[in-house]
Amino acid sequence: MRMLPTFDPRDTEAGLRILEDITSNAGHIQEQVLEEILTKNASTDYLKGFLDGHSDKGLFKNKVPVVDYEDIKIYIDRIALDGEPSRILTNESITELLKSSGTSGGKQKWIPKTAEEGERRAYFSCLLATVQNRYLQGLNDGKVLLFVLINPDIHTPGGLVLRTTSESEIKNRKDRYPQFILCEDTDQSLYSQLLCGLVQRDAIASVGTYFASGLLRVIKFFEEHWQEMSSNIRTGQMSDWITDPNCKRAVSLILNKQMPELADSIDIVCHEKSWEGIIKKIWPRTKYVLAIITGSMAQYIPALEFYTGGLPVVSPVYGSSEAFFGINMKPLCSPYDVSYTFIPNMAYYEFLPIDNHQDPNCTNRKDAHLKDHIVDLANVKIGQHYELLVTTFTGLYRYRMGDILLVTGFHNSTPQFKFIQRTNVVLSIHTDKTTEQDLQKAVAIAMQILEPLGFFLLDYSSYADTSSIPGHYVLFWELQLRSNDDIPELDQVKMEKCCSLVEQSLDQKYKMLRNQSISTIGPLEIRVVKQGTFNVLMDFYVSQGTSLNQYKTPKNIKSEKAIEILDSRVVGKFYSREVPNQDS
Numbered sequence: 001m002r003m004l005p006t007f008d009p010r011d012t013e014a015g016l017r018i019l020e021d022i023t024s025n026a027g028h029i030q031e032q033v034l035e036e037i038l039t040k041n042a043s044t045d046y047l048k049g050f051l052d053g054h055s056d057k058g059l060f061k062n063k064v065p066v067v068d069y070e071d072i073k074i075y076i077d078r079i080a081l082d083g084e085p086s087r088i089l090t091n092e093s094i095t096e097l098l099k100s101s102g103t104s105g106g107k108q109k110w111i112p113k114t115a116e117e118g119e120r121r122a123y124f125s126c127l128l129a130t131v132q133n134r135y136l137q138g139l140n141d142g143k144v145l146l147f148v149l150i151n152p153d154i155h156t157p158g159g160l161v162l163r164t165t166s167e168s169e170i171k172n173r174k175d176r177y178p179q180f181i182l183c184e185d186t187d188q189s190l191y192s193q194l195l196c197g198l199v200q201r202d203a204i205a206s207v208g209t210y211f212a213s214g215l216l217r218v219i220k221f222f223e224e225h226w227q228e229m230s231s232n233i234r235t236g237q238m239s240d241w242i243t244d245p246n247c248k249r250a251v252s253l254i255l256n257k258q259m260p261e262l263a264d265s266i267d268i269v270c271h272e273k274s275w276e277g278i279i280k281k282i283w284p285r286t287k288y289v290l291a292i293i294t295g296s297m298a299q300y301i302p303a304l305e306f307y308t309g310g311l312p313v314v315s316p317v318y319g320s321s322e323a324f325f326g327i328n329m330k331p332l333c334s335p336y337d338v339s340y341t342f343i344p345n346m347a348y349y350e351f352l353p354i355d356n357h358q359d360p361n362c363t364n365r366k367d368a369h370l371k372d373h374i375v376d377l378a379n380v381k382i383g384q385h386y387e388l389l390v391t392t393f394t395g396l397y398r399y400r401m402g403d404i405l406l407v408t409g410f411h412n413s414t415p416q417f418k419f420i421q422r423t424n425v426v427l428s429i430h431t432d433k434t435t436e437q438d439l440q441k442a443v444a445i446a447m448q449i450l451e452p453l454g455f456f457l458l459d460y461s462s463y464a465d466t467s468s469i470p471g472h473y474v475l476f477w478e479l480q481l482r483s484n485d486d487i488p489e490l491d492q493v494k495m496e497k498c499c500s501l502v503e504q505s506l507d508q509k510y511k512m513l514r515n516q517s518i519s520t521i522g523p524l525e526i527r528v529v530k531q532g533t534f535n536v537l538m539d540f541y542v543s544q545g546t547s548l549n550q551y552k553t554p555k556n557i558k559s560e561k562a563i564e565i566l567d568s569r570v571v572g573k574f575y576s577r578e579v580p581n582q583d584s
């Protein structure tokens with residue numbers, strides 16, 4: 001592996017110099033990365049099929065097709081299921097397969113990982129730490145309470161370990177994490193992590209999870225268990241049901257005496273009727289919250305603002321099972337302004353321009369001429385939307401990530417991207433295609449009716465119900481009151497107004513189809529579900545193999561079982577009573 005420019009991770013200035021250097025030479029470094037990948041992997045079965053053993057970059061750009069997961073699944077399955085050698089795809093040795101969360105994009109994917117890739121990602125993490133040390137200076141004075149959960153490893157028939165990115169990071173670098181994080185029982189692990197966080201509440205400077213949705217899950221768990229935790233702290237004894245040796249050992253080092261005063265102070269905070277600002281109240285020295293809050297996570301901004309008491313939310317990175325991409329160089333900026341600066345020596349990045357990003361399917365997915373439109377990292381244009389393609393050392397070549405990004409600026413010569421949405425359409429009936437971003441905007445507008453009444457939307461999802469004619473869109477909403485009271489009977493007129501407002505905020509195509517004399521799409525429906533429903537949905541997806549750390553609520557529910565889970569918890573159904581106005 002080519003040596004990445006080294007630095008002592010504790011030396012922030014040295015790290016920043018390297019960042020300045022690599023972001024000033026993005027174009028050149030990218031060409032080097034591509035050359036290195038081709039030199040290393042030209043003899044793989046996959047590349048030989050297009051390059052005939054050559055490692056020429058021009059040939060690569062000319063001959064290698066743009067693919068998505070379905071196109072290369074056959075190669076990955078040969079390695080994962082049949083135990084064929086890595087060299088089908090890469091001349092690095094595949095040591096693990098990373099399972100992508102698969103809930104936002106649909107199906108779960110298995111992505112090759114190698115030891116060398118582990119080193120590249122560790123390097124990326126050092127650069128990230130540098131940025132955080134620099135820009136969160138003075139805010140990091142204390143401990144970080146980062147909630148992470150792992151599941152047991154699975155082995156593929158071909159003998160490879162199947163894990164998520166976060167599990168891989170934790171299991172390969174065990175020495176860097178407290179022991180209870182190695183517990184594979186998520187309830188015991190989360191209980192232990194929270195308990196230790198409570199005992200050390202005055203030492204915690206920041207609280208976080210990987211994705212914002214995870215933090216809301218932690219808060220719900222805390223709501224269900226705080227009395228038991230407080231009682232453990234009072235007596236100095238952990239509950240009997242925590243039997244995992246890693247948890248017992250790690251917690252006993254911290255919970256080693258009776259602490260009745262601490263328990264009293266926790267009781268006072270948690271007994272308050274409203275949990276507004278609970279994070280700040282329980283961990284009073286917390287200066288910021290760490291969680292990815294962009295893209296589909298942006299829907300959680302209001303809920304997070306409520307629970308954190310307005311603490312800044314730092315959305316640190318854009319990455320995936322396939323590769324790590326970018327770092328947020330302004331960690332304290334508003335969640336709505338976050339952009340990620342790509343790190344040019346991690347992988348080779350290319351971009352497919354998307355002219356009308358409202359319709360992500362506008363680039364025909366199988367168009368043989370797709371590659372004529374591709375631009376490289378150094379040549380993207382500010383204000384343009386692109387779909388990201390990645391070529392990695394680990395066997396992905398011109399692979400469609402399925403993410404749409406907007407170029408917002410440059411850091412030196414390296415572009416910065418705002419994450420816009422996944423390419424997959426969330427809802428579709430007839431010829432209408434509603435994207436995740438459209439739906440999110442429409443839901444936010446409709447919620448303005450309920451917000452003055454003290455409600456916020458904890459989570460939502462949707463599906464196209466075509467069981468009757470015409471089909472219609474169904475949204476499932478889990479509402480919460482700021483006061484923490486039970487949800488009262490909902491005002492029919494206001495809820496119907498919400499339905500109409502969602503419709504009114506969707507695009508012209510939708511409104512046109514709703515307006516046709518023989519309606520092609522029926523009135524939009526909101527089904528309000530009882531509290532805790534989206535946690536049950538999360539548990540369902542976790543039981544299907546998704547990791548809690550990387551879980552993203554699917555916005556387009558396809559699974560009948562998942563729809564059943566939501567439907568069985570519906571407490572109110574409301575329909576739009578107005579046909580949306582096509583002129584606005």
Ligand code: AMP
Nearest residue numbers: 100101294295317318319320321419550
């Ligand atoms: P996974 O492979 O399960 O880690 O999922 C990776 C996907 O998560 C990416 O392709 C994105 O769609 C999404 N993702 C990762 N980082 C971010 C981010 N910072 N903002 C928005 N979405 C993200």
